[in-house]
Amino acid sequence: MSQKSSSLCRILATSAVLVAGLISQQALAHAHLKTETPAADTTLKASPTELSLGFSEGIEPSFSKVMLKGPDKKVVKTGALALAANDNTQAIVPLTTPLGAGKYTVSWNVVSVDGHKTEGQYSFTVQ
Ligand SMILES: [Cu+2]
Secondary structure (H helix, E strand, O other), X not given: OHHHHHHHHHHHHHHHHHHHHHHHHHOXXXXXXXXXXXXXXXXXXXXXOEEEEEEOOOEOHHHOEEEEEOOOOOEEOOOOOEEEXXXXXXXXXXXXXXXXXXEEEEEEEEEEOOOOEEEEEEEEEEX
């Protein structure tokens, strides 16, 4: 019995060291927005068909959200966020209906593969 509990103890201690190592290694690696299409602060001649957001590290799509608000500050209904094929740093949000003229704000809220949350927002205008 005492042997069993000491090996359990060793397993717990080992995993605690592993977890601590992972946390310190990745503490600086949050998912920051690197690129976005349409680009921030640009004016488009026509409605885009999708929003694309590129992050500095992989994200968890099921815990990540991208919200689009229109000129009237109301939420615009979009398709579901998905990752680009073979690239978990690239989030794609299809637009199900064309956007009318006005200023749009994209608010993103993502969880990266290391479990850290980041968020931000940017705007673009449809002419
Ligand atoms: Cu991080």
